[in-house]
Amino acid sequence: MKKPREDHLICNGCGRTLRQENGICREDFVRIVKKWGYFSNKDMQKHTVILCEECYDVWTRHLMVPPTVEEDTEPLIAENA
Numbered sequence: 001m002k003k004p005r006e007d008h009l010i011c012n013g014c015g016r017t018l019r020q021e022n023g024i025c026r027e028d029f030v031r032i033v034k035k036w037g038y039f040s041n042k043d044m045q046k047h048t049v050i051l052c053e054e055c056y057d058v059w060t061r062h063l064m065v066p067p068t069v070e071e072d073t074e075p076l077i078a079e080n081a
């Protein structure tokens with residue numbers, strides 16, 4: 001399986017390439033990384049999903065229980081900078 005290049009982030013939801021300037025992503029996104037374990041059907045697999053904000057909003061609208069949302073005043077350090 002080919003690993004996606006970090007400087008070329010693509011949303012798994014809509015297939016859109018996230019906007020970048022000088023190697024820094026200029027829009028926020030969600031990255032889900034899951035290492036599956038023994039009690040799953042995907043043991044020893046690592047899955048990564050990237051969702052743009054629009055796709056995240058569509059996804060979370062379909063959840064039975066909405067995400068927990070809290071105020072967070074800590075400055076964000078870009079994870080892909």
Ligand SMILES: [Zn+2]
Pocket residue numbers: 011012013014015016051052053054055056
């Ligand atoms: Zn998207």
